[in-house]
Amino acid sequence: MILEVATLDVKAGQEQQFELAFQQASPIIASMKGYLSHQLQRCLENKQRYVLLVNWATLEDHTIGFRQSPQYQEWKRLLHHFYDPFPTVEHFEPVVFA
Template sequence: MILEHADIHIDPQQAAAFEEAIERGARTVISAAKGFQGFKVNRSIETAGRYILTIYWDSLEDHTVGFRESAAFAEWRGIVGPFFKQPPVVEHMNLVCMG
């Protein structure tokens, strides 16, 4: 399993609308992608307007090729992209352990 972490910054005044949009986009667009296993969204306590989106993929290529190079990626960005103050910082991780 591959974990995609996206560090997202938005205008804190838009938090409610963003939270609705990111959940709707993940449930309706990303969840249909090949290799998608699940997602979670965390909101920072210390930094207003900062979120960490974690998406669980079967493989790196399911995200970087299968999803990112598809029309679904443009649809996803159309839903959440207008909220971004800057492009998200995305990093991929291998799951080592989980409790």
Template sequence: MITEIAQIEIHPGREKEFEEAVAKALPLFLEADGCEGADLHRSVEHPTRYRLMVRWETVEHHTVAFRGSQGFARWRALAGPHFAAPPQVEHVYPVLAP
């Protein structure tokens, strides 16, 4: 399994609207082929910084299948207006686990 970590900076004062947009978009991720789940985390130290963590079977499930889908277009339409900068995205895999 691969975890996509998207660090997202949003416009100050739009935190509630962004969180509502992600809540609406969450089913788009969960319905996507290869998606194993998703979580949204908010920074304590930087309240306009979020990390969207999406678990995928493979990197290609994210970068090819999802990014080329209508679900991705809908996600960006919902959340994109709140972005202060383009999200920084990376993919990680576990090397140590309990």
């Protein structure tokens, strides 16, 4: 399993609109091959900052399957205009299980 961690900084004053748009976009990512789960969390100290955590079966399910899909174009249309700067996205793999 791969964890995608995206740090999302939303333009000031657009947080509520972003959250509504994210609710619309959630079924898009959830429908993709290799998708396992996701959650969006808002920072307590900086109300404009969010983290998106997505569990994928493989790295390629995200980087190729999702990012190169027609569905990703709709995802971009719904969400990408909210970001400033563009999100940082990193991928993690488990090393210790509890």
